[in-house]
Amino acid sequence: MWFARGKYIIERLIRGLPIIFAIVVVNFFLVRLAPGDAAQVLAGEAGAASPEYLEQIRRQFGLDQPLYVQFFSYMKNILVFDLGYSFRHGREVSSLIFERFGATALLMAAAMTASVTMGIVLGAIAAMRDRTVISHLIIIFAVVSYATPLFWVGLMLIIVFSIQLGWFPTSGIITVGADYTGLRAVLDVLHHLVLPAIALSCFYMALYTRLMRSSLLETLGQDFIRTARAKGLADRTIVSTHALRNAALPVVTMAGVQVSGMLGGSVIVESVFGWPGLGLLAFESLFARDINLLLGIFFLSSILVVVTNAVVDVVYTIVDPRIALNSGRSNG
Amino acid sequence: MGIVMFKLSSTRRGVNALLLGTALASLLPAVSFANPQAGGTLTITTTPEPAIITNALSSAPTTAELATKIFDGLLEYDMDLKPKPSLAESWTISPDGKTITFKLRQGVTWHDGKPFTSADVQFSLMEVVKKFHPRGQGNLGPVQSIDTPDSHTAVFNLAHPYPPLMMGLSSLESPIVPRHIYEGTDFRNNPAVNNPIGTGPFKFARWEKGNFIQLDKNENYWRPGRPYLDRLIIRFIADSVTRAAGVERGEIDVATFGTINPVEMRRLEGLPHLAIAKGGYEAIAPLMMLELNVQKPPFDDKRVRLAVAYALDRTFITRAIWHGFGKPAVGPISSFMKGNGAFTDQNILRFDVKDRLDIANRLLDEAGLKRSSANGMRFKIVHDPAPFGEDWRRMGEYIKQALARVGIDVELRNRDYPSFVRLVHNEYDFNMTSTWSIGMADPTLGVQRQTWSKTINKNVPFGNVSQYTNPEVDKLWEAAQVEIDPAKRNQIFHKLQELLVADSPIIWLMEMDLVAVQNKRVQDLITSPLGLRGGLYDTWIKP
Numbered sequence: 001m002w003f004a005r006g007k008y009i010i011e012r013l014i015r016g017l018p019i020i021f022a023i024v025v026v027n028f029f030l031v032r033l034a035p036g037d038a039a040q041v042l043a044g045e046a047g048a049a050s051p052e053y054l055e056q057i058r059r060q061f062g063l064d065q066p067l068y069v070q071f072f073s074y075m076k077n078i079l080v081f082d083l084g085y086s087f088r089h090g091r092e093v094s095s096l097i098f099e100r101f102g103a104t105a106l107l108m109a110a111a112m113t114a115s116v117t118m119g120i121v122l123g124a125i126a127a128m129r130d131r132t133v134i135s136h137l138i139i140i141f142a143v144v145s146y147a148t149p150l151f152w153v154g155l156m157l158i159i160v161f162s163i164q165l166g167w168f169p170t171s172g173i174i175t176v177g178a179d180y181t182g183l184r185a186v187l188d189v190l191h192h193l194v195l196p197a198i199a200l201s202c203f204y205m206a207l208y209t210r211l212m213r214s215s216l217l218e219t220l221g222q223d224f225i226r227t228a229r230a231k232g233l234a235d236r237t238i239v240s241t242h243a244l245r246n247a248a249l250p251v252v253t254m255a256g257v258q259v260s261g262m263l264g265g266s267v268i269v270e271s272v273f274g275w276p277g278l279g280l281l282a283f284e285s286l287f288a289r290d291i292n293l294l295l296g297i298f299f300l301s302s303i304l305v306v307v308t309n310a311v312v313d314v315v316y317t318i319v320d321p322r323i324a325l326n327s328g329r330s331n332g
Numbered sequence: 333m334g335i336v337m338f339k340l341s342s343t344r345r346g347v348n349a350l351l352l353g354t355a356l357a358s359l360l361p362a363v364s365f366a367n368p369q370a371g372g373t374l375t376i377t378t379t380p381e382p383a384i385i386t387n388a389l390s391s392a393p394t395t396a397e398l399a400t401k402i403f404d405g406l407l408e409y410d411m412d413l414k415p416k417p418s419l420a421e422s423w424t425i426s427p428d429g430k431t432i433t434f435k436l437r438q439g440v441t442w443h444d445g446k447p448f449t450s451a452d453v454q455f456s457l458m459e460v461v462k463k464f465h466p467r468g469q470g471n472l473g474p475v476q477s478i479d480t481p482d483s484h485t486a487v488f489n490l491a492h493p494y495p496p497l498m499m500g501l502s503s504l505e506s507p508i509v510p511r512h513i514y515e516g517t518d519f520r521n522n523p524a525v526n527n528p529i530g531t532g533p534f535k536f537a538r539w540e541k542g543n544f545i546q547l548d549k550n551e552n553y554w555r556p557g558r559p560y561l562d563r564l565i566i567r568f569i570a571d572s573v574t575r576a577a578g579v580e581r582g583e584i585d586v587a588t589f590g591t592i593n594p595v596e597m598r599r600l601e602g603l604p605h606l607a608i609a610k611g612g613y614e615a616i617a618p619l620m621m622l623e624l625n626v627q628k629p630p631f632d633d634k635r636v637r638l639a640v641a642y643a644l645d646r647t648f649i650t651r652a653i654w655h656g657f658g659k660p661a662v663g664p665i666s667s668f669m670k671g672n673g674a675f676t677d678q679n680i681l682r683f684d685v686k687d688r689l690d691i692a693n694r695l696l697d698e699a700g701l702k703r704s705s706a707n708g709m710r711f712k713i714v715h716d717p718a719p720f721g722e723d724w725r726r727m728g729e730y731i732k733q734a735l736a737r738v739g740i741d742v743e744l745r746n747r748d749y750p751s752f753v754r755l756v757h758n759e760y761d762f763n764m765t766s767t768w769s770i771g772m773a774d775p776t777l778g779v780q781r782q783t784w785s786k787t788i789n790k791n792v793p794f795g796n797v798s799q800y801t802n803p804e805v806d807k808l809w810e811a812a813q814v815e816i817d818p819a820k821r822n823q824i825f826h827k828l829q830e831l832l833v834a835d836s837p838i839i840w841l842m843e844m845d846l847v848a849v850q851n852k853r854v855q856d857l858i859t860s861p862l863g864l865r866g867g868l869y870d871t872w873i874k875p
Contacts, residue, residue, distance in 0.1 A: 177565050
């Protein structure tokens with residue numbers, strides 16, 4: 001079984017390669033459609049520039065080369081995972097990305113865990129206590145969370161929990177200048193993590209709650225549940241051993257989609273909370289027309305999506321053993 | 333001005349304390365606060381995060397804010413913009429103005445322990461700043477060579493007299509970098525560019541991208557007992573509301589200009605632990621303006637340009653949009669240049685007259701631009717507000733409303749930064765655009781580029797984007813470059829002020845106050861006309 005799963009994942013990843021390749025090609029040309037180049041941005045930021053200065057930057061960045069030359073050299077490099085050089089930052093793109101990836105991964109993992117857990121729990125309660133005050137409250141809470149813009153949630157969290165109550169820091173990932181080490185440093189990061197993780201998880205938690213509730217309600221109406229009930233099993237046992245697994249399948253699907261979507265949401269959360277992650281880096285590099293860096297982040301994201309989709313398919317088979325791994329057709 | 337007052341009053345407080353102290357010595361613990369305390373960490377927030385932190389290569393504002401702590405210049409300037417010693421202890425200018433000899437400070441060392449010599453000056457200015465700094469040509473253009481007769485003498489040889497040179501030698505404009513690190517390397521790709529070695533009051537410690545930069549005290553700084561602070565932290569937070577929250581909660585001590593919206597700054601100012609730090613932009617002379625494309629109708633007609641100048645209420649813009657952080661502008665040469673005499677408001681056309689709307693309407697009628705019977709509008713223009721934030725968009729909305737009153741229909745076109753630069757500055761595809769510009773301490777250095785015909789260049793943003801060409805103006809700018817008699821030179825500037833306002837290729841709106849928000853525990857934050865772009869070696873924190 002596990003061998004089959006491993007083989008399946010590898011097959012899926014190999015099939016993902018042409019997709020990633022296509023994404024890289026499209027991205028390369030797409031980002032160049034935006035007007036203005038990195039040299040102009042740098043010169044603009046400088047407030048003044050001589051023609052020699054602009055010419056210097058363009059030559060240094062390789063922007064004076066014909067587009068096809070730039071394209072082939074980029075493709076050649078990407079085949080050996082050389083993401084190029086960010087002239088703006090004066091660093092390798094790969095080192096910039098990996099330096100920032102950790103912060104985003106931590107934020108996404110925390111938000112993911114929080115939203116899936118809370119969503120399943122709240123959704124299950126709402127379904128089991130259907131048509132009660134609790135269920136209505138949960139649904140209202142979910143609708144409000146779903147409809148509230150992410151940046152507003154973030155700012156409200158800061159105003160209430162940082163400024164008014166003073167429980168959490170307003171921004172950043174560590175207490176700068178405190179130089180904590182060991183356990184104290186870990187706790188410091190977690191302290192900073194709470195608000196951004198809540199903000200980022202809000203939207204998805206609402207989604208999972210509603211999904212879980214409707215899915216569980218549907219499952220509870222099915223024949224095998226009636227059979228279980230007829231056997232005289234307690235409600236709690238029916239839900240936990242028979243219904244939950246079935247009802248959780250749509251949530252797993254959504255969680256897979258969320259990984260790629262969260263990268264988008266993290267741009268906003270990272271910006272509001274000054275969280276030094278990848279989303280913020282992508283945002284800044286877009287405005288700076290730092291094309292190599294932007295393409296590098298897109299490249300990494302496309303890999304992330306292909307890998308996550310493969311993983312979600314495998315998780316399916318664990319949650320629901322009836323689904324067989326068959327590399328010939330997609331299970332997604 | 334505000335800062336001079338501030339300094340006076342703090343001195344007076346010191347004197348009073350002293351007088352009282354002789355009588356009531358035991359009752360005055362407050363006296364200790366008048367003496368700077370060493371130690372502590374100052375946290376500053378600025379935006380955007382700079383791309384590099386060596387300002388010999390870039391004049392980006394945040395690069396300058398950081399690098400001026402790490403590097404020194406040959407000179408500094410007092411609040412009246414008079415040169416004073418820094419790495420240069422003294423200087424003499426030859427009578428013909430073509431040779432300037434600097435005596436350099438002895439015993440100064442770089443952060444890596446190597447001694448500072450005249451060779452560093454020669455290398456920095458000729459090989460680096462003049463070649464790579466965006467304003468290097470403007471500051472040092474006529475300097476043909478620098479001789480180093482001994483290790484602590486630098487002799488500048490100029491092609492012709494160039495008075496603005498003495499105003500362009502601060503750490504902001506012409507930082508001195510270590511020759512032993514850079515010589516023979518590709519300067520821009522040298523790793524030291526983002527791990528810099530200087531002679532300044534603070535040493536570079538580390539840079540967590542997207543998060544903060546840390547500078548530590550230079551224990552061997554050549555100013556005895558300075559700096560007071562142990563550490564400077566510069567934090568980067570993308571969202572302006574979050575920055576304001578950080579300041580409000582005391583996590584951040586100082587927020588530089590542009591990091592917090594003016595309306596929010598007024599709110600923070602009201603909190604007991606916060607204050608507005610005025611001053612520290614005298615040497616920068618920041619000016620806000622509307623640039624008009626004079627090569628295209630309708631602004632090729634001077635009457636239309638003047639009509640717009642009359643139709644806009646500068647006082648309203650200053651008060652309502654910028655919440656009083658500035659004052660209405662007179663012309664291209666800002667009143668910040670009062671100290672050196674370049675500024676004048678005599679014989680200058682004024683637009684803040686009572687019947688300004690009638691005049692505007694009359695001018696437009698004379699230009700043959702009649703109101704249409706359909707909507708009362710005369711013609712339509714596109715306005716590109718500077719992509720510097722929501723306040724600029726709001727000013728665009730005001731301009732739309734104000735010009736509608738005289739029958740000009742304005743369409744607003746808000747773009748992101750690179751698109752804006754390409755459309756407006758590289759393709760000249762615009763009618764009217766807002767911007768701000770730094771005039772520097774001398775009009776030749778900062779003001780000239782907007783109206784001198786030789787700075788019309790599609791490939792170079794932020795030059796003479798109006799494409800204004802006037803032989804008389806050109807002649808005056810060129811005369812000011814070489815005139816060594818300060819009085820005659822100022823007369824040239826006064827004439828330029830008069831001519832340019834009368835012709836209004838640009839509408840000068842507001843002299844900006846680049847104020848910062850600061851926590852009151854921070855003392856002596858602004859002690860130079862460069863303000864937060866100074867070395868901050870006198871700044872200390874009340875324990």
